[in-house]
Amino acid sequence: MQVGAHEAVDLELPNNIAAVSRLHETVEDFAVRAGLPEVRxxxxxxxxxxxxxxxxxxxxxxxxxxxxxxxxxETGGIVAVLDDDGRPFNPLEAPPFDSDTPLKERRxxxxxxxxxxxxTDEQSYERSSGRNRLRLTVRRDQSxxxxxxxP
Numbered sequence: 001m002q003v004g005a006h007e008a009v010d011l012e013l014p015n016n017i018a019a020v021s022r023l024h025e026t027v028e029d030f031a032v033r034a035g036l037p038e039v040r041x042x043x044x045x046x047x048x049x050x051x052x053x054x055x056x057x058x059x060x061x062x063x064x065x066x067x068x069x070x071x072x073x074e075t076g077g078i079v080a081v082l083d084d085d086g087r088p089f090n091p092l093e094a095p096p097f098d099s100d101t102p103l104k105e106r107r108x109x110x111x112x113x114x115x116x117x118x119x120t121d122e123q124s125y126e127r128s129s130g131r132n133r134l135r136l137t138v139r140r141d142q143s144x145x146x147x148x149x150x151p
Contacts (some may be wrong), residue, residue: 059086
């Protein structure tokens with residue numbers, strides 16, 4: 001079964017690391033039906049896993065919350081939007097990770113955000129109505145993707 005040109009899927013996940021397996025299954029199924037090659041399916045799964053885990057770990061002080069994921073097919077690829085009501089955080093404002101800096105001098109964090117940038121073709125963030133919305137795009141054809149940053 002192919003994913004229709006405008007098909008989308010919405011998923012609600014608890015703010016619990018155990019929900020990663022459900023995220024992976026849903027993304028993989030959608031990406032297969034959308035015709036993404038295996039390497040691009042892995043890219044979107046890893047990028048969303050990293051973003052999801054960061055939200056679970058850092059968005060709230062505690063309590064039960066729901067993280068929304070919307071996957072939609074666009075011409076030539078998939079757009080994923082991760083939406084949460086956690087504290088404001090724009091991961092795209094984080095400076096690029098500098099692997100040339102000696103280990104003892106490196107700032108904490110940033111590697112995962114750098115990975116998300118490298119695995120996806122487009123990223124955008126908005127804070128609206130008390131919600132964080134991270135939008136990630138992965139194209140089907142890697143030949144049209146920008147050069148990935150070096151780690």
